[in-house]
Amino acid sequence: MTRADISLEALLSCPVPSGRPEHVLLGHGSGGRLSAELLREVFLPAFDDPVLRALEDQATLTLPDGARFAMTTDSFVVKPIFFPGGDIGKLAICGTVNDLAVGGAVPQFIAAAFILEEGLPLSELRRVVASMRQTCSDAGVALVTGDTKVVDRGKGDRIFITTTGVGSVPAGRSLSIANARAGDYVMVSGTMGDHGVAVMSVREGLDFETSLTSDTAPLNHLAEALIGACPAIRCMRDPTRGGLATTLNELAEASRVGIEIDEAKVPVRPEVQGACEILGLDPLYVANEGKLVAVVPESGIQAALEAARRHPSGADAAVIGRVVDEHRGAVVVRTRIGGSRRLATLEGELLPRIC
Amino acid sequence: MTRADISLEALLSCPVPSGRPEHVLLGHGSGGRLSAELLREVFLPAFDDPVLRALEDQATLTLPDGARFAMTTDSFVVKPIFFPGGDIGKLAICGTVNDLAVGGAVPQFIAAAFILEEGLPLSELRRVVASMRQTCSDAGVALVTGDTKVVDRGKGDRIFITTTGVGSVPAGRSLSIANARAGDYVMVSGTMGDHGVAVMSVREGLDFETSLTSDTAPLNHLAEALIGACPAIRCMRDPTRGGLATTLNELAEASRVGIEIDEAKVPVRPEVQGACEILGLDPLYVANEGKLVAVVPESGIQAALEAARRHPSGADAAVIGRVVDEHRGAVVVRTRIGGSRRLATLEGELLPRIC
Numbered sequence: 001m002t003r004a005d006i007s008l009e010a011l012l013s014c015p016v017p018s019g020r021p022e023h024v025l026l027g028h029g030s031g032g033r034l035s036a037e038l039l040r041e042v043f044l045p046a047f048d049d050p051v052l053r054a055l056e057d058q059a060t061l062t063l064p065d066g067a068r069f070a071m072t073t074d075s076f077v078v079k080p081i082f083f084p085g086g087d088i089g090k091l092a093i094c095g096t097v098n099d100l101a102v103g104g105a106v107p108q109f110i111a112a113a114f115i116l117e118e119g120l121p122l123s124e125l126r127r128v129v130a131s132m133r134q135t136c137s138d139a140g141v142a143l144v145t146g147d148t149k150v151v152d153r154g155k156g157d158r159i160f161i162t163t164t165g166v167g168s169v170p171a172g173r174s175l176s177i178a179n180a181r182a183g184d185y186v187m188v189s190g191t192m193g194d195h196g197v198a199v200m201s202v203r204e205g206l207d208f209e210t211s212l213t214s215d216t217a218p219l220n221h222l223a224e225a226l227i228g229a230c231p232a233i234r235c236m237r238d239p240t241r242g243g244l245a246t247t248l249n250e251l252a253e254a255s256r257v258g259i260e261i262d263e264a265k266v267p268v269r270p271e272v273q274g275a276c277e278i279l280g281l282d283p284l285y286v287a288n289e290g291k292l293v294a295v296v297p298e299s300g301i302q303a304a305l306e307a308a309r310r311h312p313s314g315a316d317a318a319v320i321g322r323v324v325d326e327h328r329g330a331v332v333v334r335t336r337i338g339g340s341r342r343l344a345t346l347e348g349e350l351l352p353r354i355c
Numbered sequence: 356m357t358r359a360d361i362s363l364e365a366l367l368s369c370p371v372p373s374g375r376p377e378h379v380l381l382g383h384g385s386g387g388r389l390s391a392e393l394l395r396e397v398f399l400p401a402f403d404d405p406v407l408r409a410l411e412d413q414a415t416l417t418l419p420d421g422a423r424f425a426m427t428t429d430s431f432v433v434k435p436i437f438f439p440g441g442d443i444g445k446l447a448i449c450g451t452v453n454d455l456a457v458g459g460a461v462p463q464f465i466a467a468a469f470i471l472e473e474g475l476p477l478s479e480l481r482r483v484v485a486s487m488r489q490t491c492s493d494a495g496v497a498l499v500t501g502d503t504k505v506v507d508r509g510k511g512d513r514i515f516i517t518t519t520g521v522g523s524v525p526a527g528r529s530l531s532i533a534n535a536r537a538g539d540y541v542m543v544s545g546t547m548g549d550h551g552v553a554v555m556s557v558r559e560g561l562d563f564e565t566s567l568t569s570d571t572a573p574l575n576h577l578a579e580a581l582i583g584a585c586p587a588i589r590c591m592r593d594p595t596r597g598g599l600a601t602t603l604n605e606l607a608e609a610s611r612v613g614i615e616i617d618e619a620k621v622p623v624r625p626e627v628q629g630a631c632e633i634l635g636l637d638p639l640y641v642a643n644e645g646k647l648v649a650v651v652p653e654s655g656i657q658a659a660l661e662a663a664r665r666h667p668s669g670a671d672a673a674v675i676g677r678v679v680d681e682h683r684g685a686v687v688v689r690t691r692i693g694g695s696r697r698l699a700t701l702e703g704e705l706l707p708r709i710c
Binding site: 021022023024025026027028029035038039042043046047049051052058059061063064065067069071072073074075076077079106108109111112113114115116117118119120121122123125126129130132133136142143144145146147148149150151152154155156157160162164166168352353355 | 397424471472503
């Protein structure tokens with residue numbers, strides 16, 4: 001049994017029923033297979049829009065006067081709202097900035113909508129808002145409009161934040177997860193699993209002796225550096241819910257290619273690896289909030305890797321695999337002991353409310 | 356004692372403490388004085404952005420290539436999620452379309468983020484999504500991107516939806532709540548209080564014999580008709596949370612003018628008036644979701660009123676008062692019995708979770 005099998009068996013607090021569920025399950029928010037089903041069965045049939053159907057993390061749109069821009073939205077429900085290395089406010093800004101940035105857009109404006117639970121200490125709200133301000137400043141974006149709603153005690157959970165971002169789209173850019181081609185390299189900008197494991201470490205009942213910190217960070221400057229070093233870059237994506245494994249599967253499906261990665265080359269911090277072993281988690285399925293995956297043609301991979309490593313957020317960047325013609329739509333991982341196995345999309349819910 | 360005094364005394368489920376609250380109160384989501392305090396004391400100091408500080412319901416922004424657009428965001432937490440005349444999905448689309456439209460923008464694109472409570476029947480989600488699709492179609496907007504998160508049972512309340520809208524801004528338009536001038540007329544596009552009273556009617560423990568229906572409707576076509584009939588229109592706004600009274604106070608403050616309205620001229624459906632009397636509510640403080648208030652210069656008021664009445668959503672449009680030089684920043688209402696009283700901003704929370 002592989003490590004991935006153990007983690008999925010051990011941790012599925014919400015097992016996937018064999019038939020079609022008739023109620024919302026925690027797994028519908030996992031970013032994995034159930035999320036994809038909900039999108040395909042409920043949302044896409046209702047809103048049969050070509051932009052929505054492209055399933056990118058952001059929509060690229062054109063105003064009547066011809067101006068192009070990108071737009072993305074995400075709700076954040078992370079629990080607890082403060083965790084090592086970040087909080088829900090920093091996460092909400094980074095998540096939205098990063099969805100724009102990995103699509104090749106330049107994040108400009110953020111709208112933030114708050115759903116507050118009655119009784120929340122205002123001091124906590126102030127802390128979250130201060131963190132959002134700092135993160136906006138770090139990323140170079142402006143928070144320009146917002147909204148606040150309050151729900152009665154027991155009908156929310158302290159703070160939920162929905163951030164929507166608008167970015168400009170430089171002329172000629174068209175990064176898309178449908179662009180990967182056989183022969184391309186797959187690189188990641190740093191270590192995998194830091195965010196999910198850090199949040200787990202402060203969840204009720206789970207404590208670690210080592211210090212684990214979320215990687216939550218804005219990626220727009222790193223993304224620009226990569227595009228600058230290698231304008232032919234095919235696509236980038238931030239492996240959040242569902243982790244690297246789910247992101248690679250989305251890439252393989254959208255581009256109708258196979259992907260092969262080498263487990264030993266995927267950077268994972270020793271303390272994250274240790275925590276994952278204790279918990280029976282596979283770091284390839286754990287969420288990141290300050291890392292990107294890039295697919296880069298052979299001619300540009302050296303320049304892209306060097307550009308990433310020169311950047312503070314990309315010091316641990318590594319090439320982890322290649323795009324291949326075989327097993328289209330699927331991801332295969334070469335394990336440390338020399339075997340190989342299919343790396344599937346996340347099933348069910350591994351870590352609920354991680355973002 | 357005026358009717359407004361009775362309603363405020365009788366209904367404040369969440370009284371306003373005399374000192375500064377240190378925790379989030381339901382009143383912080385009212386759209387009234389506590390909401391304004393939260394904005395002024397927590398959000399504005401953190402995000403000292405000139406666009407945010409303008410306190411319009413939408414932000415008008417410029418991309419690096421010079422393209423202008425408008426952006427607005429709102430979370431919807433209405434309870435119950437289905438009510439006479441609408442549901443949370445229709446409300447979420449209309450609320451965002453209307454915030455853009457009353458600012459003079461032409462709504463184009465919508466992003467929708469869902470926070471679902473574990474256990475929600477998928478049939479209810481499908482109904483809400485179908486209603487969103489229908490409303491997008493009615494308003495002529497495209498839903499282009501979205502997100503879904505799931506929270507554990509008891510940490511949410513069925514469905515919360517955050518919608519963010521982007522609209523184009525036709526050249527030369529600059530409607531603003533700071534534009535009202537003495538001598539202008541104040542008009543409303545129809546009856547006041549329908550939405551809030553309809554939602555109350557289905558809330559647990561409150562039943563009415565008459566049929567009350569929410570006015571939830573997209574206002575963008577009506578807004579365009581008004582601007583077309585009277586290009587010199589100063590500003591429009593949709594009187595949602597806090598009702599007409601709160602909206603007029605925001606206008607008076609932003610424009611540094613006085614506003615005088617005639618209570619007898621404010622259209623209110625007899626069944627809404629009756630329900631308000633039973634409940635001790637003042638319809639001037641009750642939320643609307645398909646009505647707008649417009650401030651129109653004298654030269655254009657006849658054309659604007661006729662244009663509104665020709666439109667299905669504006670059949671009951673009426674001039675209700677004028678902008679004056681006196682009592683700047685304040686709203687005064689001439690009552691039916693010939694007296695006059697100050698119409699203050701909503702204090703505390705009149706109707707929690709009405710949108």
